[in-house]
Amino acid sequence: MAKKKIGFIDAYIDEWHANNYPSMMAKTSLAEEFEVAFAWEEAPLPDKRPLDVWCKDMAVAPCASIEEVVEKSDCICVLAPSTPEHHEFLADAALRSGKPVFIDKPFCDTAAGAERLFALADRYNTPVTGFSALRFAKPFTDELKNWQNVRPELAIAHGSGVIKGFLNYGIHPLTMLTMFMGDGAKRVMQLNGSGSLRDVMLIEYSDGRKAQLIRTPKSGFELELYGESEVFLRTAGDFFANAIEEMLKFFKTGVSPVDRTEVIEAIRLFEKGITALETPGEWVTL
Helix, strand or coil: CEEEEEEEECCCCCCHHHHHHHHHHHCCCCCCCCCEEEEEECCCCCCCCCHHHHHHHHCCCCCCCHHHHHHHHCCCEEEECCCCCHHHHEEEEEEHCCCCCEEECCCHHHHHHHHHHHHHHCCCCCCCEEECCCHHHHHHHHHHHHHHHCCCCHHHHHCCCCCCCCHHHHHHHHHHHHHHHHCEEEEEEEECCCCCCEEEEEECCCCCCCECCCEEECCCCEEEEEEECCEEECCCCHHHHHHHHHHHHHHHCCCCCCCCCHHHHHHHHHHHHHHCCCCCCCCEEC
């Protein structure tokens, strides 16, 4: 059976996700059904490998345009994890194709942009999904079943990351929070401003529930849940492998493993969390 061809679309191709996803895919249960075959980048960074060199190193065929990737591929990964503001442009042709499309974290830089991406996919009957790898850390997915009928009164997510701070890494703990807290956040506050080594973000929900995000350079990804029970969860080293497995399952079935309302809520929090960095100590309404 011929393998299905995956196409990569990226702002610049020589980045961690594009460099590591192919080897991760090769270790999944669906490795014999998929291969990364095509790639295109918007523009290489000066200190990174350009598309032709990257493709040669990775045994992938370079494409001259986004449209060529979409035409030749069976399913598409829109990457650019550090520049989500490019996602609407990068994903446009793919979302018109009817082929399954994965959009890397953050799905978009604004909630309005995320809604436009979903609306475009719906118009062309294109299956689309996107998520942070932390969404599939096994301790979180195992615990989620215990909170199906009740939401935590308080949740505290710990995350790490240094480069660009909240802009690069805030989406991970926000995803962790959203999978348990659901939607309904009404306002957020950042206690530290942009450029801080550490982030402390407060979230208040319309029904009085509360959440907190704490990002420090060397913290692990951990989650505290308080309500009818009290739970402390620490990620294992499985979340990227699990996320890639879920991505390939989506490519095979066209069924997203994450509800879009959860995706949009995480982006709402991410967008307003960035805004709140400019006015630390003040509430920003969603």
